[in-house]
Amino acid sequence: MTNVLDRIKAYKLDEIAARKARCPQGEIEALARQASPVRDFAGAIQARIAQGDYALIAEVKKASPSKGLIREDFQPAALAAAYQAGGATCLSVLTDAPSFQGHEDFLIAARAAVDLPVLRKDFMYDPWQVAEARSLGADCILIIMASVSDAQAEELEAAAEAWNMSALIEVHDAPELERALALRSPLMGINNRNLKTFETSLETTRDLAAQVPEDRILVSESGMSTAGDLATLSGYGARAFLIGESLMRQQDVEVATRTLLSNPVRMGATT
Numbered sequence: 001m002t003n004v005l006d007r008i009k010a011y012k013l014d015e016i017a018a019r020k021a022r023c024p025q026g027e028i029e030a031l032a033r034q035a036s037p038v039r040d041f042a043g044a045i046q047a048r049i050a051q052g053d054y055a056l057i058a059e060v061k062k063a064s065p066s067k068g069l070i071r072e073d074f075q076p077a078a079l080a081a082a083y084q085a086g087g088a089t090c091l092s093v094l095t096d097a098p099s100f101q102g103h104e105d106f107l108i109a110a111r112a113a114v115d116l117p118v119l120r121k122d123f124m125y126d127p128w129q130v131a132e133a134r135s136l137g138a139d140c141i142l143i144i145m146a147s148v149s150d151a152q153a154e155e156l157e158a159a160a161e162a163w164n165m166s167a168l169i170e171v172h173d174a175p176e177l178e179r180a181l182a183l184r185s186p187l188m189g190i191n192n193r194n195l196k197t198f199e200t201s202l203e204t205t206r207d208l209a210a211q212v213p214e215d216r217i218l219v220s221e222s223g224m225s226t227a228g229d230l231a232t233l234s235g236y237g238a239r240a241f242l243i244g245e246s247l248m249r250q251q252d253v254e255v256a257t258r259t260l261l262s263n264p265v266r267m268g269a270t271t
């Protein structure tokens with residue numbers, strides 16, 4: 001029986017083939033070379049954590065397969081600016097249209113409104129997509145271990161490195177984490193949501209955190225809504241957080257972002 005991730009992969013592979021036919025590798029690389037300079041995504045997260053603060057990757061997310069439409073009044077540039085003003089370290093922008101009502105233009109508009117590094121949140125299978133992401137201005141790509149082979153993951157990571165981009169490696173269980181640790185990226189995302197069933201539990205981060213080596217940055221993803229959630233996850237070792245829906249549902253996104261980040265558990269703090 002197919003699951004959501006399989007269905008997304010099937011249409012994404014068709015989408016990639018159609019896009020490559022319209023714009024072959026050489027052309028997309030030429031466009032990527034003309035893009036605005038890369039902003040250091042992993043470096044921004046490392047710097048924020050080094051200050052003793054939480055690093056928030058704030059997601060610009062209109063809709064999702066699990067929740068349908070999340071935000072009706074959806075203006076990517078204004079949302080990006082609100083996230084930056086509220087203290088986000090980086091942005092994540094969904095560009096997948098069929099399942100998330102996303103669009104490449106949302107990434108372009110959001111990135112132009114801020115000076116934060118931006119993750120292209122999409123389903124990646126082909127190095128062509130990495131060049132495409134860079135041509136849009138993206139600074140980071142996502143590699144979902146549940147949806148790619150080891151060889152594909154290595155190829156995507158190498159493509160990101162070749163464009164000086166960061167790669168967020170995403171896992172949901174111990175076997176995926178073990179495979180992910182063969183990659184070089186410092187950004188290790190633990191998705192609290194099972195993308196095949198939508199079941200979401202912060203205990204996923206708790207259960208896997210001990211297996212993430214000290215030299216990787218543990219990014220907890222999905223299902224968080226309060227400063228208490230961040231404190232709990234921080235207790236498990238997470239210092240970076242990828243959050244979309246709960247912030248997208250707030251009327252004042254800037255205030256909600258600031259409130260969420262208001263009580264970091266400061267590493268090394270004595271009081």
Ligand SMILES: O=C(O)c1ccccc1NCC(=O)[C@H](O)[C@H](O)COP(=O)(O)O
Pocket residue numbers: 004059061064065066067191193195198221222223224242243244245246
């Ligand atoms: O969000 C979904 O329903 C979803 C379904 C299938 C594949 C991916 C999906 N989401 C991608 C994400 O990982 C989240 O957008 C991201 O971690 C933020 O999660 P949240 O804060 O719960 O919106």
